[in-house]
Amino acid sequence: MSDVKVEGYKTSEILATLAQVFEAYNDEEKASQLKKNNGIFEFKVKNAAGKEASWTIDLKKTAKLLGLKPDVTIILSDETFVEIANGKTTGQKAFMTGALKTKGNMMLATKLDGVLKSTRGKAKL
Template identity: 30%
Template sequence: MQINNIFNQIVSNMKADPIHLNNVNAIYEFHITGETESVYQLVLNNGDVTYIVGAKEEPTITLVLSEESFLKMTNGSLNPTVAYMSGKLKVKGDLSQALKLQSLLKQYQ
């Protein structure tokens, strides 16, 4: 599945250069909607990063978006702020964490 490949690439990029992850402790939960609904968690813990399929940890923030929006957001063709303002991205939790994620994704694309 393409989403698993994207998470693998993000985790690989973050582990290769974790300098931007120091002092970042968050669990980002992604609810991917569409033909096949799925849940993924990106777990950041002081420079360590993993991703989990399913909802296993208590999330810091939950992001709900379509598979298409997720793919566009992670390849840089959809700005997360624009996605949020247009209703393509719904956020449950601390919006500052969403902004932090936006910054991290940009650094590790």
């Protein structure tokens, strides 16, 4: 998924890997992820240079990275996203310290850790 990759963002590498994992899911795994998460996540990520990029993941109908209207927008730095993806911190800790902000369905944002954790075993994040 080359359209997921954006130069200057470690987040884009992780999301490209996540997209590959989603594409490799069998129907049962895909249905499980959709049922468990049931939402559209948008990530607005600021890199070290201060530039912002965004990605949208549909975990409501397709388990793909798309450009849909999100149920929740998660705003964080590239480094914070990498730390959450690698399990070095949690979304809740990042939120409590101000490193992660949300717009929209905040309860859906709490599922971010689970989404990333469930793919960690299938892909090296």
